[in-house]
Amino acid sequence: MAQMDPGTLVTIVTIIVAGAGIVIGAIAPAIAEGRAVVKALESIARQPDSAGDLRTTLLIAMALLESTAIYVLLVVLILLFANPLLDRFFT
Amino acid sequence: MLGVFPEVVFTIFGIPVSDTVVSTWIMMAVIVAVILLLRRVKPTALEMLVTFLYDFVSEIMRRPADPFLPLLGSLALFVGVANVIGLVPFITSPTRDLNTPLALSLVVFIAVHVYGTREMGLLPYLRSLASPVFLLPLEIIGQISRTISLSIRLFGNIFSGEIIIAILFALVPLFVPLPLQGFSIFTGLLQAYIFTALASVYISTGLPADEPPVPESEPQLEEE
Numbered sequence: 001m002a003q004m005d006p007g008t009l010v011t012i013v014t015i016i017v018a019g020a021g022i023v024i025g026a027i028a029p030a031i032a033e034g035r036a037v038v039k040a041l042e043s044i045a046r047q048p049d050s051a052g053d054l055r056t057t058l059l060i061a062m063a064l065l066e067s068t069a070i071y072v073l074l075v076v077l078i079l080l081f082a083n084p085l086l087d088r089f090f091t
Numbered sequence: 092m093l094g095v096f097p098e099v100v101f102t103i104f105g106i107p108v109s110d111t112v113v114s115t116w117i118m119m120a121v122i123v124a125v126i127l128l129l130r131r132v133k134p135t136a137l138e139m140l141v142t143f144l145y146d147f148v149s150e151i152m153r154r155p156a157d158p159f160l161p162l163l164g165s166l167a168l169f170v171g172v173a174n175v176i177g178l179v180p181f182i183t184s185p186t187r188d189l190n191t192p193l194a195l196s197l198v199v200f201i202a203v204h205v206y207g208t209r210e211m212g213l214l215p216y217l218r219s220l221a222s223p224v225f226l227l228p229l230e231i232i233g234q235i236s237r238t239i240s241l242s243i244r245l246f247g248n249i250f251s252g253e254i255i256i257a258i259l260f261a262l263v264p265l266f267v268p269l270p271l272q273g274f275s276i277f278t279g280l281l282q283a284y285i286f287t288a289l290a291s292v293y294i295s296t297g298l299p300a301d302e303p304p305v306p307e308s309e310p311q312l313e314e315e
Contacts, residue, residue, distance in 0.1 A: 056151060060292065063285040067240050070247035077250075 007089030014083055018076045025072025032065050097188045111188040118176050118185060122168065151288055152295040159294060162202055166195065167287040174249055174279025178272060186249045192242035199290045200238045207297035216297075241289060248282050 040058045044051045078084075097109035129137050144164040149156035156163070170186065177184025185191045207216045221227040252275040259268045 052150075056288065059281075059285060060288050063244065063289065067244045067247075070244050070251075071240075073247050073251055074243055 005089075007086065010083075010085050010089060014079050014085070018079050021072055021079075022076050025069055025076075029065050029069040033062050036061055036065065097183070097190075109188065110183050111185045111191060114176065114182045115173070115185040115191070117182060118169075118172055121176075122172055147287070148291050151291040152298075154295070154298075159206070159291070162198075163287055163291055163294075166199070166290055167283055170195065170245065170286050171280055171283035174282055175276055177249070177253065177279075178276065184249055184253070186245055187253060189242065189246045192245040195245075195286075196238050196241040199241065199293060200234065202290075203234075203293050203297045206294050210298050219299075237293065241286070241293075245282055245286055248278055252278055 036058065040054050044054055097111045099107040100110050100113055101108055126137070141160075141164070144167060145156050145160055148159060148163050152159065173185045173191070176182055177187060204216075207219075210216075211219065220230055252271075256268050256271050256275065259271060
């Protein structure tokens with residue numbers, strides 16, 4: 001471990017961070033979207049007339065919530081496919 | 092095996108042309124051909140499409156959609172076809188490249204200000220952006236970040252779907268990626284819906300706040 005090449009170390013840390021990041025970044029938006037869907041379903045069950053309005057608003061809100069997961073995905077993709085740190089070691 | 096960045100197919104006068112640009116040209120040709128054919132063969136289908144888009148946009152913006160329908164309807168058609176056309180072999184989806192969604196959301200970003208200025212005049216519009224003056228930096232940050240998030244949302248959804256299909260294809264090439272491809276059709280159409288809805292919401296936030304009543308579904312179709 002002490003003799004490790006810095007490029008290898010950066011690669012290992014990158015892979016670990018990518019895996020952990022996508023896991024955590026998927027959990028939180030999933031919980032948030034679940035809560036939003038629960039509230040919307042309760043409201044539709046209480047007032048079925050407002051289902052159309054609620055559906056549109058719910059889709060937009062879920063797109064906004066989901067974008068946080070997409071940001072995490074983007075960061076992970078940059079780390080895996082186009083890592084700027086690795087260029088210092090493997091040019 | 093699978094790059095994040097698009098592959099350059101050929102260059103015109105030193106400008107690199109990537110495969111997503113070529114597939115955008117193919118896609119535009121397909122859309123124009125289908126629309127011309129539909130106008131000749133079955134005009135009621137076109138009318139249904141226009142009426143659907145009109146109702147959709149005017150329901151979200153809560154005002155008649157006539158001035159906005161050319162832009163928003165074209166965005167919906169373009170994004171929807173661009174997301175789905177990636178399933179055709181040898182054609183990469185144009186929205187798989189980050190540049191295409193970024194260009195589309197820059198169009199939306201400019202359209203917000205153009206429509207706002209056209210409705211209210213230049214000085215009242217600028218004043219409405221900075222209604223309490225100390226909120227102006229927040230407004231600027233919000234405008235920029237929602238443009239970036241609009242493009243990255245579309246790109247991330249399409250690109251992650253393609254990566255999942257590619258990984259499954261490398262593991263089990265037979266029949267297993269098929270349900271996910273069907274799911275990616277659904278995701279692509281849903282993302283086109285969401286892109287258009289968010290563009291409508293952004294444009295309607297730049298307009299004055301009075302709410303004329305939404306008319307019954309009667310778009311002003313030109314008689315052919």
